[in-house]
Amino acid sequence: MSRKSSFNQEIIIKEDKSGPVDTKTPGRKRCPVAHQNILQATSKLLNEIGFSNLTIEGVAAHAGVGKTTIYRHWPNKASLVMDAFLAETAPQFPYPDTGSVIRDIREQMKLVIKVLNSPNGKTVATLIGASQTDKELAEAFRTRFLAVRRTESKAILKKGIERNEIPSNIDADVLLDTLYAPLYFRLLIKHAPLTEIFVDQLVNLITTGLNRTNLST
Amino acid sequence: MSRKSSFNQEIIIKEDKSGPVDTKTPGRKRCPVAHQNILQATSKLLNEIGFSNLTIEGVAAHAGVGKTTIYRHWPNKASLVMDAFLAETAPQFPYPDTGSVIRDIREQMKLVIKVLNSPNGKTVATLIGASQTDKELAEAFRTRFLAVRRTESKAILKKGIERNEIPSNIDADVLLDTLYAPLYFRLLIKHAPLTEIFVDQLVNLITTGLNRTNLST
DNA sequence: TCAAATCGATACGTAGCGTATCATAATAAA
DNA sequence: TTTATTATGATACGCTACGTATCGATTTGA
Numbered sequence: 001m002s003r004k005s006s007f008n009q010e011i012i013i014k015e016d017k018s019g020p021v022d023t024k025t026p027g028r029k030r031c032p033v034a035h036q037n038i039l040q041a042t043s044k045l046l047n048e049i050g051f052s053n054l055t056i057e058g059v060a061a062h063a064g065v066g067k068t069t070i071y072r073h074w075p076n077k078a079s080l081v082m083d084a085f086l087a088e089t090a091p092q093f094p095y096p097d098t099g100s101v102i103r104d105i106r107e108q109m110k111l112v113i114k115v116l117n118s119p120n121g122k123t124v125a126t127l128i129g130a131s132q133t134d135k136e137l138a139e140a141f142r143t144r145f146l147a148v149r150r151t152e153s154k155a156i157l158k159k160g161i162e163r164n165e166i167p168s169n170i171d172a173d174v175l176l177d178t179l180y181a182p183l184y185f186r187l188l189i190k191h192a193p194l195t196e197i198f199v200d201q202l203v204n205l206i207t208t209g210l211n212r213t214n215l216s217t
Numbered sequence: 218m219s220r221k222s223s224f225n226q227e228i229i230i231k232e233d234k235s236g237p238v239d240t241k242t243p244g245r246k247r248c249p250v251a252h253q254n255i256l257q258a259t260s261k262l263l264n265e266i267g268f269s270n271l272t273i274e275g276v277a278a279h280a281g282v283g284k285t286t287i288y289r290h291w292p293n294k295a296s297l298v299m300d301a302f303l304a305e306t307a308p309q310f311p312y313p314d315t316g317s318v319i320r321d322i323r324e325q326m327k328l329v330i331k332v333l334n335s336p337n338g339k340t341v342a343t344l345i346g347a348s349q350t351d352k353e354l355a356e357a358f359r360t361r362f363l364a365v366r367r368t369e370s371k372a373i374l375k376k377g378i379e380r381n382e383i384p385s386n387i388d389a390d391v392l393l394d395t396l397y398a399p400l401y402f403r404l405l406i407k408h409a410p411l412t413e414i415f416v417d418q419l420v421n422l423i424t425t426g427l428n429r430t431n432l433s434t
Numbered sequence: 435t436c437a438a439a440t441c442g443a444t445a446c447g448t449a450g451c452g453t454a455t456c457a458t459a460a461t462a463a464a
Numbered sequence: 465t466t467t468a469t470t471a472t473g474a475t476a477c478g479c480t481a482c483g484t485a486t487c488g489a490t491t492t493g494a
Contacts, residue, residue, distance in 0.1 A: 028440035
């Protein structure tokens with residue numbers, strides 16, 4: 001049936017410190033080289049054959065480790081892929097500082113679509129896809145990917161409010177959903193392309209509003 | 218590896234006419250009762266155990282047919298589920314006629330979230346999820362679900378343009394993505410609830426625009 | 435020195451896939 | 465009516481990958 005192992009048990013505790021760990025327990029330490037090799041093999045295979053064709057046994061073979069070792073470090077395929085994905089993708093969405101918050105957002109959204117149009121975007125899509133049948137992966141995606149980005153985004157919105165570029169009574173989550181959900185929707189459904197023009201249209205519509213669109217063009 | 222069977226081969230040809238088929242070929246006809254039983258068992262199991270736990274063999278057992286028969290009618294699990302899903306969900310998104318197109322859209326969006334918050338919504342989510350690793354299912358979802366709804370939506374937008382409620386130079390796909398993508402995004406990510414208030418906030422933001430939001434409240 | 439935890443390797447049972455085969459039943463054309 | 469053709473349910477099959485268990489060997493702290 002479904003996997004029951006937890007994401008936040010031995011994993012987080014022992015894995016978060018990937019440097020020298022000061023545990024008091026006896027016994028042989030986990031080999032950080034094996035750990036890294038597994039993550040790198042996972043990233044490589046993800047880009048080459050995609051999430052669905054990736055198997056734990058394949059990762060083990062490419063990383064030169066026993067598959068037992070992988071199961072000691074990660075409870076399942078989804079959590080392994082999540083770690084590999086975050087290590088490679090997390091630092092790719094910085095907001096610029098152009099002087100205008102709306103412009104900052106617009107430019108950052110163009111960075112986002114660059115990533116979403118790359119092999120990493122395919123991984124994002126498959127992770128969201130697999131989240132639909134894997135509650136722990138879904139939780140990991142929300143807290144370790146989305147929430148991190150939301151925190152950054154809300155800081156930008158706060159700056160915009162302080163500068164009177166954005167009304168102070170706005171619901172940040174509603175605004176951010178309106179801005180970013182269309183990007184992910186096109187990533188997932190593929191009914192239309194993710195272009196910079198699309199970002200411009202989106203930001204123009206949301207800032208100007210439907211009622212005034214014909215006045216402003 | 219992946220399944221190669223086509224959605225549009227013997228399937229569409231023989232299945233679209235679920236009534237009495239006027240084929241010139243000899244031999245025994247497909248049993249329409251078995252076909253219907255399979256679809257109904259699939260719908261039932263979908264709501265009970267979800268897409269990921271649903272197996273072809275389970276459907277066969279519940280429908281009282283051999284699994285061979287299922288494989289003769291559908292190339293894989295995804296296409297079977299798609300058919301069962303469409304049969305039950307397709308007619309659930311009508312636009313009302315309130316006199317105001319914006320209000321029509323707002324009310325229809327509230328119907329949409331009703332469905333998305335029901336077990337059918339879970340099925341939508343898992344279908345989009347499975348689409349990430351199944352190209353044929355993705356294509357079926359686009360053409361048989363999304364495109365049908367887009368056609369209806371564009372007719373409403375056209376009415377709005379004729380009534381001068383909506384500017385004529387608007388890009389319909391951009392506007393529809395901005396309106397509906399946030400609903401599906403919340404369905405898929407579950408970072409925030411899908412409420413009627415959310416629909417109101419969304420429509421208000423998009424019609425009024427960020428720049429004027431503080432003027433209008 | 436000894437207990438504990440790791441490592442890679444290997445074997446195992448399980449689930450569900452999609453296919454093949456079978457005798458039987460239904461149907462259209464000859 | 466006969467014959468060719470196709471569908472049906474049942475069953476068996478090979479396959480892949482899962483996740484677990486076990487093994488001797490190795491590393492480490494107490």
